[in-house]
Amino acid sequence: MLNQIILTTFPAGLVLAAVSDVLTMKIPNRISVGLVLLYVLASLSVSLPWAQIGWAFAAAGVVFLGCFALFAANVMGGGDAKLLTAAALWYGFDPSLISFLASVALMGGFVTVLVLIIRWKASNVLAIGIPLPHSLVDAKKIPYGVAIALGGLLTIEATPLFHAVMGS
Template sequence: MIHLFQTLLLLAFPALVITAAVKDLTSYTIPNWIAGALIAAFAMAALAFGLPAGTIGVDVAVGAAALAAGMIMFALRWIGGGDAKLFAAAALWLGLGPSMSYIFYTALSGGLLAVGLIALRSAPARAILPQGPAWFARLAEPGAAAPYGVAIAVGALAAFPLSALVARY
């Protein structure tokens, strides 16, 4: 029974970051409850998997550092507030070891997202694209923001197999 509970806790991470990506893609917002649920699920997973207190402390420090970095990026208007919170909550789950992979994959997918949005927002692409839902039209609008939560989710999912929690599974 404990194994089932641990499995469900581990599945919470991809489910929540994918939910955040879809919400950001379709509405340019990431609800606060997603970051809150990630934090709560991490606390339960850390206990269920018996993470040592030192590991939990390092994970919390990594999450706090990611939040500080996210707040700076938000203040510079590089990302939205929901992006900063998602970035930090995912970093909490990933910890120190996978953090460089997380940053690398997030930056790489962010670059690919930017290239894709530039192509989507070009005049030739807009002329041939079929009319779609309102969120897609807003996404294709030149000068619109980028839903960076998508890149954060891709980076988090790519680094997740390297996390201490997955290693204990």
Template sequence: MQTFQFALLLLFPALVVVAALKDVASYTIPNWISLALIVAFLPVALISGASLTAAGACLAAGVVALLVGMGMFAAGWIGGGDAKLFAAAVLWLGWPAALPFMLVTGMAGGALTLGILSLRSGWFEPVLAGSPAWIRKLGAPGGDIPYGVAIAIGALATFPQGALALAIGA
């Protein structure tokens, strides 16, 4: 049974990686990714052995993260898809990992922003000219920052500390 539980847990990292790749390629995170994470959470939590109390705490953390994400979206700091992915990630991670997740996501977001701003500085124009279209788009001045990448890095880094991963390990 534990192998099946681990296999179900792979859904989370797989979907956040897909979200990051979609964000880099198109500056959008499709709603189906966040929706799939939300819909899959409770069945995976229960199969993983998380108690209803732990699942409820994860749900509460996800709601708080959604409110925070909505605030960041309203302030223009992140996109709507980023806010939804942020909340869905916290739903899966729960309280044990929510704060480290936000810290790692913030640091990854800062590094990502600095990297993309340096890419857009003009120094890399000769390299960008022969690059694939999605890299040229990243290097185009005035473009957005695909923050889904930072969210995915934070989610992957803190996933082992998350409520569902800990439920299986218990």
């Protein structure tokens, strides 16, 4: 039962963040903080070595520094930066972190193109009565939390916690 909770909390948090980002163009801090707390609880419950947990926090710190630079350059939103940092914690300093970040970048391109197409055709979609969130029609930015969530969902099986829970 505990293993199922561990394996569902991370993707559930990512999906919740993506939905919030699409609907409001905001990712609440409680989602990112929750993912950090859940990581700590999950790590302790499967007895990950302390060194591995420490390196995971170091990896999240490195990702945070990169995200902070992008935020300062007005390229990335604060909620996206915090979510990406919290998610990076689940991957740690592991090759899976590179897979996750590459997946996020790839999904970011996909989401951006999709949002641009939706904005281009928004008047047609709205004319037939399909309501669209402000973030998909009028906002100047892209709800990048969707890309972060998709990248995480595509690579969750590579996380050290997933391997610890599955016994591999």
